[in-house]
Amino acid sequence: MKKYFLLTFLILILMLSSCQTVQKKSDKIIKKENEKLSKFIGQPESELQIAMGIPDNEIKDDKGARILVYENKKYGIKCERKFEISDGGMVIGFTSKGCF
Numbered sequence: 001m002k003k004y005f006l007l008t009f010l011i012l013i014l015m016l017s018s019c020q021t022v023q024k025k026s027d028k029i030i031k032k033e034n035e036k037l038s039k040f041i042g043q044p045e046s047e048l049q050i051a052m053g054i055p056d057n058e059i060k061d062d063k064g065a066r067i068l069v070y071e072n073k074k075y076g077i078k079c080e081r082k083f084e085i086s087d088g089g090m091v092i093g094f095t096s097k098g099c100f
Contacts, residue, residue, distance in 0.1 A: 033096050040083065040091045048083055048091055055083075065092075074099075 040048050048068070049055070055068035066085040071078065079099035086092045 033099050037081065037083075037094045037096060040094065043091050045085050045089045045091065052081075 040051070045068070052070055056071045057069040059067045059069065061067055061084070065087075068083045068085060070081040070083075073079065077098050080097045081099060082095045083091050084093040
């Protein structure tokens with residue numbers, strides 16, 4: 001019975017530590033992505049398009065701001081980056097979902 005308890009305890013500890021490792025790796029990837037995209041904040045739309053290419057889609061939000069949408073797939077996972085463009089043609093915000 002003690003062996004069973006000890007084995008169960010060890011398996012539980014291994015599972016928890018591996019979850020933390022995955023979380024740390026994903027946090028690091030997200031941080032790197034945000035650092036990369038935040039460089040476009042305050043830059044003209046033309047600089048964004050030079051670096052990212054022509055957007056896949058362009059939409060307007062509820063406030064009337066333009067949103068440029070870039071989509072791609074990596075390992076079958078959809079990556080979507082959205083950049084908010086001001087009336088003056090400057091990048092004022094971004095969101096990133098599924099990108100690594």
